[in-house]
Amino acid sequence: MKLEYEVDDKPGFLKSSLLGFQNILTAFSGIIAVPLSIAAIAGTNVSETSILISAALLASGICSFIQTRGIFKGNAKVGIGLPTIMGTDFGFVPPANAVINTMGGGLAGYFGATILGALLELILSFFIKPLLRFFPEVVTGTVITLIGITMMPVAFDWVGGGYGAENYGDPLFIGIAVFTFLLIIFINHYGRGFATTASVFIAMIISYIICIPMGIVDFSQVAAAPWIKIPELFPFGVKFDLRFVVPFIAGYLVTIIETVGVMKTLGTVCEVELSDADISSGVRADAIGSMLSPVFGSGAAQTFSQNVGLIPLTKCASKKVALFSSFILIIMSFCPKFATLVSIMPSPILGGAGILMFGTILGSGMQALSKAKFSTKNIMIIAGGIGVGIGITMRPDIVSKLPSLISALFSSGISGGTIVAVILNILLVEKEY
Structure with a gap:
């Protein structure tokens, strides 16, 4: 593959803007889906949801700039210095649900746990090489598979119109979700180039437009929202409690592993040789981004792999284009009217997309498992980790009477399953025949 624009090439303003916006379209559904998920979990109103979406856009822009531009030098370097787009990560939605609802921490507890957990990722970024042997x-x-499995009930609640909704499971809601689901598959499978890459975004927009004449979209909130608003610091407050951090530990450990893989892939498609120090600086940017994001009201940040996949497709690896993307995201975050327009999207649309998005995570986990040897030891690790994770997801009250520390450790299916998988990997010795 020959790149049309290499890392240090600088396309003109118009080209950089258009290519930068293409990056945003590729990542947009991922950026907004997580704050919409958090809003549904926390039961926020339309105004509060728009704040979460604006905060996610702002945090994504700032974090993308840091990761792409790179700051500081030497062992303290933050950011890999290659074109990347960062955004809120789905892997942190299950622990967010545990903190907000199961543990009663609310949004303030969620943001506090995100910051404290990011400190762990920052520390571990200096020990990437030895840490990988535990994973x-x-x-x-097993862990990635669990993320997909444990989030599927959330997707189906969206399909039904939102958990606790008076008309939960209305056939109209299910029909909207099915339409969105099938439209994504159709565009992704039969589309070409950019249409395939942006299939989730395109399908959600089409479904949104179709929902308008049905009378289930209320634009009065959009009309009331201001055009411009300066973001607040800690709009939902922050609460630091070590108990709330526990469900996030697994998420951050998985984020480190995934980011290492994304960084290696990024180096390959950008035709740049990366050292262990470069990869560590990329993980460090994830950590710093996750510490900064809650300040504006957003969740933990991670480098988006879909934008890495966009580079060989477009043959554009220019850092300037990625930096333009970050500037556009920041500008978009200052427009609450736009954020409100997104926040009133009917939840069945997100449900139809969520089934595929969480299913894709599940598929990624299965793909990772297919590379592992299916020995007796590994089968026990998979069975134990996934079995415990699914069990806790289905019956979370089972751990409520355990000592508080143990209850916190196993407060979500993802954290409980990860703990079991890691421990079994350490304790079990492969049989020799």
């Missing part, structure tokens, strides 16, 4: 493919695959 072989069988453990990583």
Whole structure:
């Protein structure tokens, strides 16, 4: 593959703007889906949801700039210095649900746990090489698989119109979700180039437009929202409690593993040789981004792999284009009217997309597991980790009477399953025949 624009090439303003906006379209559904998920979990109103979406856009822009531009030098370097787009990560939605609802921390507890957990990722970014031995493919695959499985009930609640909704499961809601689901598949499978890459975004917009004449979209909130608003610091407050951090530990450990893989792939498609120090600086940018994001009201940040996949497709690896993307995201975050327009999107649309998005995560986990040897030891790790994770997801009250520390450790299916998988990997010795 020959790149049309290499890392240090600088396309003109118009080209950089258009290519930068293409990056945003590719990542947009991922950026907004997480704050919409958090809003549904926390039961926020339209105004509060728009704040979460604006904050996610702002945090994504700032974090993308840091990761792409790179700051500081030497062992303290933050950011890999290659074209990347960062955004809120789905892997942190299950622990967010545990903190907000199961543990009663609310949004303030969620943001506090995000910051404290990011400190762990920052520390571990200096020990990337030795840390990876605790996460072989069988453990990583088990954890990623669990993320997809444990989020599926959330997707189906969206399909039904939102958990607790008076008309939960209305056939109209299910029809909207099915239409969105099938439209994404159709565009992704039969589309070409950019249409395939942006299939989720395109399908959600089409479904949104179709919902308008049905009378289930209320634009009065959009009309009331201001055009311009300066973001607040800690709009939902912040609460630091070590108990709330526990469900996030697994998420941050998985983020490190995934980011290492994304960084290696990024180096390959950008045709740049990366050292262990470069990869560590990329993980460090994820950590710093996750510490900064809650200040504006957004969740933990991670480098988006879909934008890495866009580079060989467009043959554009220019850092300038990625930096333009970050500036556009920041500008978009200052327009509450736009954020409100997104926040009133009917939840069945998100449900139809969510089934595929969470299913894709599940598929990624299965793909990782397929690379592991299916030995007796590994089968026990998979069975134990996934079994415990699904069990806790289905029956979370089972751990409520355990000592507080243990209850916190197993407060979500993802954290409980990860702990079991890591421990089994350490304790079990492969049989020799």
